Amino acid sequence: MFDLHAPTLADLMWLPGLIIGFTVHELGHALVAYWMGDRGDLTRGRLTLNPIQHVSWLGLAAFLLLGIGWAKPVRLRPGAFKHPNLGSLLVSLAGVTANALLAGVFFLMIIVAGLAGTAIARQVGVSPRTVANILFAGRSLTSSGMIVAGFTGSVVNVNVALAIFNLIPIPGFDGFHALFSLFRLATRRKLSDQERQQTQAVVAFEQGNYYARTGRTAEAVEAWRRAAQLYPSFYSALYNLGLTYAQAGHRSAALGALANARLAAPSVDDLQRVNALLKQAGWDSSDAPPPVTVAALPALPVVPLAPDEEAAVGRRRVWKVIGIAVGAVVGLVAYTVLMTFLALLAAGMRV
Secondary structure, three states: OOOOOOOOHHHHOOHHHHHHHHHHHHHHHHHHHHHOOOOOHHHHOOOOOOHHHOOOHHHHHHHHHHOOOOOOOOOOOHHHOOOHHHHHHHHHHHHHHHHHHHHHHHHHHHHHHHHHHHHHHHHHOOOHHHHHHHHOOOOOOOHHHHHHHOOOHHHHHHHHHHHHHHOOOOOOOHHHHHHHHHHHHHOOOOOOHHHHHHHHHHHHHHHHHHHHHOOOHHHHHHHHHHHHHHOOOOHHHHHHHHHHHHHHOOHHHHHHHHHHHHHHOOOHHHHHHHHHHHHHOOOOOOOOOOOOOHHHOOOOOOOOOOHHHHHHHHHHHHHHHHHHHHHHHHHHHHHHHHHHHHHHHHOOOOO
C-alpha cells in the first residue's frame, strides 16, 4: 500500500524536478504530435513551457503524500497523423526522450558547477566535498543544501526516474503505447478510413477555430471546409462557415452552408440557432434553402504579402530563432553560475 505521510523537506526537494520534468515530458509529446500532423487546439494549447498547462496539481500533491504522481496527459490522436502508427510510436517515446535529454543537460551543468565550485571552495575555506555533495543531491544535507540540491542534482534524479518509470509496458504508460504502436507498425495494421477521417475533421475544425481567433479568416474558412468535406455532417464546421460567409457578405455561400448545418443540427437549440442565422442572412421563406455540396462552397481570397513584407517576415523568424538559441545559452550559463554560488553559500562560504 502507499505510505500516506506529511511532506518533509526531503520530499519538497523533489518538487522543482517534478515540475520541470512533467512540463518537458508533456511538451515533448505535444511537439512531436504537432510535427506529425496534429495541429488542433488540444495540441497547440500544450506547445508551451508554462507548467500550468502541463502539471496536474492533484498529481503533484499525490506524489508528496503518497509517493506517486502524474501530469496532465497530452491526448494521443493517431488519426490526425500523416503516418498514424509511426506517429504514435514517436509521440509515445517523445516524453521519455525529453526527460533523458533534460537530465543530460542538467548533469553537464552540475559537472561544470562542481568543477568551478570545488575550485573556489579551496580558495574560500569551504569543503569541496560538501559543495559537490550539495550539487549532486547527496546524503546528509542541511536545509539550505536541500533547497539548492532541489534545483540541481534532484532535477537529474527526477528526470531519469520519470524516463525509466514511463517506459514500463503497462496500460497508461508511454512504454505500453510505444509497444502497441510498434506492434501495429510491424503488422502494418491501419486505422479504418472512417476513424481517420473523423479525427482529421476534428483537427481541421480546431485549426479553423485557431485561425479565426488570430484574425486569419481565409485560412479559417479553408480549414472548416476541409473538416466538412471529411465529415459532411459536421454541424459546428458548417455553422461556422455559414456565419463567416454571412459576415463576409457572401449571401449564397452562407445560405448553402447553413442549409447543410440545418440538416446536421444535433438538437432543437442548434436548429433554432441556424434558423435565426438564416433570417439574418436574408432568407425569409418558410421553406429551408436547398443544401449544397461542401466542394461548392467558395474559399475566401487571401491577400498575399508584398515581397518586402514577406522578406521582413522571414528575417523576423530567423532572428527569433537566433534569439531563442542565444537566450537558452545565456540562461544555462547564468543558471550554472547561480547554482555554484548558492552551493558555496550552503556549504558555509561567508559573503
